[in-house]
Amino acid sequence: MKRLVLAAAALAAVIVVPTLASGPAKVALANKNVAVANAVNVQAGAEELTTLASVDLNKGLKHRILLVSGTATTIDPCTFDIEPVVNGVSAGSLGLSSAHGDLKFSAAAGLTVSATWGLDLDALELDHPGDFLGQPLHVELRVVNHSFTADPSTFAGSLVAQLEKR
Numbered sequence: 001m002k003r004l005v006l007a008a009a010a011l012a013a014v015i016v017v018p019t020l021a022s023g024p025a026k027v028a029l030a031n032k033n034v035a036v037a038n039a040v041n042v043q044a045g046a047e048e049l050t051t052l053a054s055v056d057l058n059k060g061l062k063h064r065i066l067l068v069s070g071t072a073t074t075i076d077p078c079t080f081d082i083e084p085v086v087n088g089v090s091a092g093s094l095g096l097s098s099a100h101g102d103l104k105f106s107a108a109a110g111l112t113v114s115a116t117w118g119l120d121l122d123a124l125e126l127d128h129p130g131d132f133l134g135q136p137l138h139v140e141l142r143v144v145n146h147s148f149t150a151d152p153s154t155f156a157g158s159l160v161a162q163l164e165k166r
Helices: 120-129
Strands: 006-014 023-027 034-044 051-057 063-073 079-086 099-102 111-120 138-144 153-165
Touching: 034 051, 034 111, 034 138, 051 063, 051 153, 063 079, 063 099, 063 120, 063 138, 079 111, 099 111, 111 120, 138 153
Parallel strands: none
Antiparallel strands: 006 111, 023 034, 034 153, 051 138, 063 111, 063 153, 079 099, 079 138
8 A cells, every 4th residue: 555544533522721831842752763742832823834743753764654643622713624744745745634623613612633644654755755764754743723713723732653664
């Protein structure tokens, strides 16, 4: 299979408690094939592609799948998408779909969108020579707020990137 597309997307209404801290926080792990980041109070303006969280992996390896899992939570009445970006290559160029959330017309107190995407690094290297194999992998989770009535909207989120053998 050349690429694995959106593996799982789940929507769930949640109650969110605002925190005082803001911005991204990276978590250091002993395993060089896994990276984790969390963020709170990230402002996303209407129709702006905003980085919610980012992580770095040492390098892309042959015969590996890059799994990217991301979540975004808001209490603002907006519609939004989340999507991964790897080494500056957008989700659409990677053959991936974004995950969508709509709290604008809901009576819920908050909304969390989560998704997991899988990317075959060997296949990506064929489409983008020299960009993935043997190179450091910079993975971002981006959010796009599609609501001008909730401009800006505030998000919290998390990102996990890991390399697994095929």
